[in-house]
Amino acid sequence: MGTYPKEMQESIERVEATRPARLAAKPGRLTLAEQETLLKGFHPDYRPEGKRKLRVGASWGDPVPHELADLLEAYPLLDPSAVDVTKPDQDVDVLVIGGGGAGTVAAIWAHLSGVPAERILIATKLRHGDSNSIMAQGGIQAADKPHDSPAIHYLDVLGGGHFTNDPTLVRALVEDAPEIIRWHEDLGVMYDKAPDGTMSTIHGGGTSRKRMHSAKDYTGLEILRVLRDEARSRGIPVLEFSPAVELLTDNQGQVVGAVLWNLETGEYTVVRAKATVLATGGWGRLHIQGFPTTNHYGATADGLVLAYRAGAKLRDLDAVQYHPTGAAYPDQLVGLLITEKVRGMDAQPLNRRGELFVHPLEPRDVESAAFIRECASPEKGGRGLGVTTPTGMVGVWLDTPMVDMIHGKGTFQRALSSIHRMYVRFDIDPTKEPILVYPTLHYQNGGVVIDEHGWTGIAGLYAAGEVEGGVHGKNRLMGNSLLDYNVFGRRAGIAAAGWAKNAAPGSPTLSHVERYVGELKSAGVPPTRKAPLLLPEYRGERALARMVDLL
């Protein structure tokens, strides 16, 4: 091989030199106090200049990243006076906004709860399935092994979240988990299993038991495509390329549907619904603090914006999850996810000298902070021991050849085939050479406040998946997001179906938006900002500078 530039190659030689000793030793873990020092010193969440307090809305005074505050403190993209929402184009019982994991699960369970398929609608911004759910690699947690229990899982989730989680939601998460796995088996998800059917499970960062269930390193893809196929079998209608741009409320303040906007034709559609499930995912494409992201193209926090205008409370949005291992080389891969499963399978993070500087499986925020400290220059309090790429990216090594050395030749390619494929495309063989990684923006830890049924506290509005908050507190553990969207997608789908049976929605209006605009004006928010964002701006500067809208 040897496709790395010379300077990087020299550091790889040191990695190889320290490997025999590292293979023989057991890495130590940090104490809670050491973890805290690392977080305070180096986690981006602790930079006060990265956030500001919200000046309007139900979570007034809460600090959130500027990138999100700019969207929450923004005027509607859709001018309320430009549309007539009084005559709905479509009337349904359950409207699901978002066609990723949470939305698909919610729709299936609304159907299982007795809502006819034609009375359900999934509206989604891109295609059905285009989501972070489909990109998840490593796995899904469930305490279903004999030496494990939902109570131990509960402790792990709470500790991982630094005891900031909503205990009721955590309990729902851990108690429903085995049932979710069984449901997936019924639907035909191909989990990694021993020949007798026993689940192959490994550790994730912050787990005290090996409860990470996987489907190679395509776990998210495998689960999502099965769920999508099941939704198709049930004939649940899906409207693609049709993001919701505003919720609708009646004169009682109930949410009664949404205005959708056809991304391709520009047409709007008014959908009245007895119950609405918000499943719009997270915020990765806001590139908070300039970080690259693992997230899909549509992760622009639209759901937070819509729900906030309708009066929903938000929580824990000061906590951003940076995944420790985003690709840092080659340039084409920067920011893409390298699953935690690689560390779960014993690959170690190393500095330029080939030294192990942190246990490979600390909780994600701690692990990320350790990587940042290793790479930061001594003037910034760091150790300055990162590896610099020819384009100026800095990262640490992930010693991937250890996987096959410990677990047998061929393991990496079999168990981590997507990562293997990704690097081989660029002539790097991760079974022979380490790969370079650096933290990347991965997950929205917080979100819309819900109860254990996914209810937001606003009549008719439910939320599930990454858009909601409380389940993970200020830091999510690996494998709990796939679980979250299944548990709360199911609960929200059932609750929405139940509400829809007796709901009496009034005439749809955008009065909540008009009220919110009033608040923005009194808070002195400049009228230039518009939201939701819908899509990030990636067009080249040269092209944008000369762009005029003529047609």
Add this chain to the structure above:
Amino acid sequence: MNEVTVFIMGKGYRVPAGLTIMKAMEYAGYRLTRGCGCRGGYCGACATVYRLKGDYRLYADLACQTPVQDGMYIAQLPFTPAERPPYALQDLAPEGQTLLALFPELARCVACNTCTKACPQKLEVMDAVQAALRGDIRQVAELTFDCVSCGLCTMRCPAEISHHHVWQLARRLNGAYLTPRAKHVQERVQEIAARKFAVELDAFMSMDRDVLVAAYKAREIEA
């Protein structure tokens, strides 16, 4: 800056060398809606075909994973129409004839191997078609596990097979019927239904933070 010329839908643009096809299109001023999803090689939204200067072949790949080359002629496929017959998994049996009965066009395969050549995941697509014809559901499932449903094989197939739908059904049949269930999962579900962990969870939920933190610190970590 080292630049190359690419032809997006036939029209030439100068873009930095080393960009992926997707980023090159954006650099040139395209705002993508179709043809862009996860941007990481998992969702199959960005199926793209291209030709290279002086080369007769039509190549197929994912725009988010493929670097541009000088003189590349690029066209993205916004959508792949594909036929998925109605079925419910619980009504089907994991038998040899199931796939062929629902997807009779499988029998039209002429073994040309064009599907395999078109696959951006480098899967043995034609072998999977042959396995489907033989009714070997498990082999189909294993050969196609890494499929991202981009539809490139389907667009190239002279037999007009809707591959990814066949694969999806085969994997579900394999997962649901041809793989033993995890007994420990069933047992745990029953234990939870019998409220076996309720007392312990109730206790955790009402515990003071300090006690909880101590319990967390003291928890045993499986080797």
